[in-house]
Amino acid sequence: MSTTEHDHSTTTRLSLNLDGTDRTADVDPRSLLVEALRDDFGVTAPKIGCATGDCGACTSRVDGQITKTCLRLAVSAEGSQIVTTQGLAEDGELDVVQQAFWDEQAFQCGFCLSGMIFAASELLAENPDPSEQDIRWAISGNLCRCTGYEAIVAAVRTAAARQREIPQRG
Ligand code: FES
Ligand code: FES
Secondary structure, X not given: XXXXXXXXXXXXXXXXXXXXXXXXEEEOOOOEHHHHHHHHOOOOOOOOOOOOOOOOOOEEEEOOEEEEHHHOEHHHHXXXXXXXXXHOOEOOEOOHHHHHHHHOOOOOOOOOHHHHHHHHHHHHHHOOOOOHHHHHHHOOOOOOOOOOOXXXXXXXXXXXXXXXXXXXXX
């Protein structure tokens, strides 16, 4: 990491792996990680909602951990591997959770989508057949102002059912 002067403001060079690609950008050392992802790296899937860790809109996976990226400074992610919901699709195909959210129309504005999808993915990795209560508990750290949550719960159920049909490797 190095610090340089640009247009009278001080920036810090930040290198990380973002959605499978090594990337470098000059960021304001005061930037939150979500701000740097959006403004400096141009990845807009994580949204800025509350910026206090309450809504989940900024969620991404950082070094394997589901992370509210408004709660970290960007510079703390030097060398990290970050996956946003933009990086979940493979060869242009949505992953099973994303596809279920699409099919169940489980979003409107999409602000909550990153948090909901990562929460659902984490739940299904641990529990392939969750109850409605399990699902509501798993997504409870994320706020949706649009859907009333019913379609989101349906989407997670659909994703779970489809995932159980996928033959397991090994
Ligand atoms: S913007 Fe990060 S939790 Fe709301
Ligand atoms: S779809 Fe708008 S906040 Fe959830």
